[in-house]
Amino acid sequence: MEIIIALVVLAVLAFWVISIYNQLVALKNRFENAFAQIEVQLKRRYDLIPNLVETAKGYMSHERETLEAVISARNQAMSGLQAAAADPTNANAIQDLASAEGILGSAMGRLNVVMEAYPDLKANQNMMQLTEELTTTENKVAFARQAYNDQVTEYNVYRQSFPPVVFANTFGHGTDAELLEFADSAEIQAAPSVSFN
């Protein structure tokens, strides 16, 4: 008699634990998948940048250093993205991507400041189109990053809550996932307003 009751209780407990495991796995998969959305937008951004630099080169022949800094930062960020996309659960890869993005952001910012001195360049049709597309892509990157961070937060919160926290380590979910924080690139993109009065 007692065996039967114990059996049923054991079964319910077993289900509980199994469902915790399944939920951990599902949430982890979800934030890994959410990274793909950021990847799509970042790739588009990295594809636009060489075009931008090419167009600028024609006008800013003396600003080689600035342009080269942008290109090398962009290449660095590309490889950072590839590493992170291969394994979004790797906290180091995410951090590397974030810092590479930061360097790219400040390089682009310097480029914007320099471009202020070349009104012909700013009026160029191609350049206007490219900067417009870049801005749109910036917004989409921010949006995708927000979605990814939401998913990461959901995973972390669940992992840290009770009762999953008891089992998380044994199930192989021992560490929190890393949020993806870029320095606010939109602000850096906006050309500083210079007024002479």
Place this chain on the structure above:
Amino acid sequence: MFIAAVFTLILLTNLLVAFAFGYLGAQTGMTFAESVATIPIDSWVTISLGVIGVVIAASAFRYLSIRAGGRAIAEALGGSLIRQSTQDPQQRQLLNIVEEMAIASGAPVPPVYLINEPSINAFAAGFGLDDAVIGINQGTLDLLDRHELQGVVAHEFSHILNGDTSINLRLIAILYGILFLGIIGYGLARAGTFSRKNGLPLLAVGIGLVVIGYGGSFFGNLIKAAVSRQREYLADASAVQYTRDPSGIADALKKIGGHTSGSTMTSAAAEEASHMFFGAAAKKFSGNFMATHPPLEQRIAAIEPNWDGRFLTAGQQPAHPTSAPPTGGSVQSFAGTTTGTSDPTHHHLSSTVLPAGIIAQVGTLNEDGIAVARQLIAEQSSGLAAAAHDPFEARALVYAMLIDAEESIAQQQLALIVSDAEAGVSEHVTRLRPLVSQADHLHLLTLLEMAIPALKELSYEQYKRFTNNTARLITTDAQVEVFEWVLHRLLTKELYPHFEGATSTHGRVSKVSKLADDAATLLSVLAHHGQPDPQAQQRAFSAGAEALGLNLQHQAQNGFDYQHINAALAQLRKLKPLVKPGLLKACVATVMADGKVSSDEGALLQGIAATLDCPLPPSIYYADAN
């Protein structure tokens, strides 16, 4: 069937315990019958209750774990969502094919998952249309060309439309419950081998339970397999019917035959969901009565009677000419005159098309429907179509659809967007506004269906913000118009199950006459928005009431009261599935009383059909006038 199975299990378990005690008794010198008699009656009851409890608990657990719907199955199989904004040409092609099929049938566009396996296979899962997903193997994308891919997608769509996916999910849950008994037995047996005192009986009971549990699930799998085989033939036939092109699915099957790994899946979770796949997922059971799919050769022969028996290897061209997507020529003749759709606000239905004929198309696909879908998609301006496929811009698209024509209201709405939506959204709304105002309601609602998968890619917080904003945009002018109502209905219906969990409503009401008032409300609203004067409205209403065969009270409407129609629909949703076509037929009869479908009527029909879970193909708006 399930109850019979559980009953058998209880019986067998009781017998097992009897034998165990009998054996124990024999050791102490009692006869078998005597030792069995020493077991008190309530022990039998307890055992039986225990079995019932365990099986139900296990089934409930499995059911809950798949409550997230099709998405849960896709994730368990290791699938990764194909993003709507993907630039990969293979994936883009697949998404386009799925989109065409969905619009052609009037069903919501399902998200598509990619499984990283080299074999050729696909699956569809979900409780209903709104949480359905389609999964495709990488091998399928690599090895099949467009018309074969279309055949496979059509096959999967037929599973969704025929309700197979819902049955399959429940089968998984139920069989898991029966199997769990065996798992417990395994646990007991192991405990028996380790325990000294009660070792042997425990071991015996454990092994016994294993036999019962695994045996029970064996028979369950037999049933599952037999059912699945027949549904597979049906799905193949439906695929041929939908695409009017037997070569697509036949060639796909031939390529599976010619491929080394065929359709086998290496994922462990594939075994449990084996009946949900396009081809046999596990080699070991593919040849006999345990098979979840009919043999490959028989499937091909059923589609192509004069097949020469040879499989195709990837890269081989099939012997017959492949059918390219229909060009504009074949679509022109379908839409009537060469001037295209003449009247942007009215679509003309042929007076010879009966409501019954239209209703027969609910939940089906045909080649004409696909042609109409392609035309609808092609007619969208590229700016709008691109926006629909990007999660960021899709929201701006929906906001743009809700911007009022009157400028003062529009300014208020735009201010709301600037303050409460994310950075950059308002620029997109401003950009999309002129494009949106040029499109008619039918195209806008099609665009909404195209945008749903992108919206499903939002995170939960982003989704909440989005729904909050749309609600406030609608209520800015303190009125809810018909189009706004339909938009809100479709959004809620298709996004809510994805973000908040799928719910399946079981219809309980068996006759429309029991909900006569609600039906009257529905027909009155339809009549009001289709006809200008009260007399015509009365006629239209009577046409609908006559189609229902009921004596209904016409309720004169004063403007559009969305709460009233929401309440009516909430009740009418409870109708049993077989009764709903009758109601929809009456709605169509009301709309067609004057032989024309105004844009308000069309929008209302779509909203009503969606709420009742009846996918209405858009081809009804383009019925051939010849």
